[in-house]
Amino acid sequence: MDFSLSEEQQLLKDSIEKFVSSDYDFEARRELVNSDLGYSAEHWAMFAELGWLGMGFSEADGGYGGSASDLMVIMQSFGKGLVIEPFLANCVLAGGAVAELASGAQKEALLASVIGGEQQLALAYAEKQARYNVANCKTQAQKSGDGYSISGEKIAVLNGGNADTILVLARTSGVQSDEAGLSLFAVPAEAEGLERVAYTTVDGFTGADIKLSNVQLAADALVGEEGNAFTALNRVMDRARLAVCAEALGNMETLLTKTVEYTKTRKQFGFTLSFFQALQHRMADMFVECQQAQSMLLMAAMKFDANAEDAGTAVSAAKARIGQAAKLVGQEAVQLHGGMGVTDELDVGHYFKRLTIIDTLFGNTDYHLKRYTQAMS
Known part of the structure; x- marks a missing residue:
């Protein structure tokens, strides 16, 4: 192939x-x-x-x-x-x-x-109690005249502070955690009753927490069919997982390159760090982790594009494996750079922060290991 x-x-x-x-x-x-x-x-x-x-x-x-x-x-x-x-x-x-x-x-x-x-758009789907479960949604959308009225709270909305339109996931029927009954609405960011608290995340990106209090929307604000958003959003989440896995791979490759270059110039006891075999082994482990991560990502991306029956399982396998690789590569890069590895002035610590956040996005390593084992059992 x-x-x-x-x-x-x-x-x-x-x-x-x-x-x-x-x-x-x-x-x-x-x-x-x-x-x-x-x-x-x-x-x-x-x-x-x-x-x-x-x-x-x-x-x-x-x-x-x-x-x-x-x-x-x-x-x-x-x-x-x-x-x-x-x-x-x-x-x-x-x-x-x-x-x-x-x-x-x-x-x-x-x-x-x-x-x-x-x-600019943003997708508001996560809630405090959800723990990576898109279906765990308390935000309610009720019929109001010819349109809808939405109330609820969303957290960690990526780009939520800059978005012109916010796509809000809300429940139009069913009870909390039902997969059926979820609908998506396009809400203008300046809509009356919508409040947002924007912030910069630890890795330098932007996010926002959003509160909706009886936000009135016209009928055409509904995106797609009422009550049928879950399956499509699940696919969007898997695609987003592939995206951040690829980003993590780019982060890890750069950390590996920077670490190898640094150990070739930094001297201890009259020798460059790259001279010491123990450190060579650690950098070899970083290289192997990057290669394995790339293989897992390629497999998952091909299965996703082919709409394979086990595409979701492959995505979870990649997310879990790359989460483990990111932890090892990030920690080794910081440790091999010494104390300067965590300073704000050096980019190594910022790559490590981004890798740490990527592990939590759309399900952390533990979540995807569980998802993978349940699918395989």
Whole structure:
């Protein structure tokens, strides 16, 4: 089987890595993290101009790709540079939910502006009690006149503070944790009754907690069919898991490269660190973990693109394995750099923080090990 990138994917990879190496140095990233917006509007416009924002969507939805393999190329390259622009929130989560559920008119209204870089979206699905279970939803949407009234609270909404439109998962029927009865609504961020508390996460990205108090929506705010959002969102979650796995792989590859380079120059007792065999073994372990992570990711992405029956199981296997690899590689990189490995001035600690957060996104290692073993039993 041919695991090599297509010509188009190789060009995409080269283009993003060139941007990261020439225009996305660590000091510039730190300034963006501390800015009011939390990322670069100029970079975002460039992403749109180069077509990167459309690569996560099929041609039928106005995009240029749509496969998990295309997404893997983008996210792995972004991971190498710790890119903080909200690609995951817009083009994988919220945009993915629209692509899976929305009508043609809704896709035209929402996706075209996302691909063009004019509109920011966010997907609000997580709640305090949910523990990675999308179906565990207390937020209620009730019929109100010709539309709906929504009340509830959402947490850890990626890009929630900058979004123009927030896609809110709410229960229109059934009881808490029922998979049936979940619906998705497109809520304007400035809607009356919607409050959001924005913040910067420990890894430099942006998030928000959102409270909805009797937010009134027209009937056309419903995205897709009422009560049938769960299956589509489950697929969106699996796609997002593949995306962050690819990002983690990019993070780990960069940490490995930086660690090897550092040990070739840092001296102890008159010798470079790379001279010591014990440290060579530790870096060899880091290399093996990166290779195994890449293999798991490739398998999961191919099964996802092929709509294989066990695609979800393969995604969980990859998420669990890459979570374990990320912990080892991140910790080794920090330890081999010594005390400076956790300073704010050195990028190594920031890669480690991002890897730590990625493990918790969309289900941590323990969650996916359990999901995998249940599917295999």
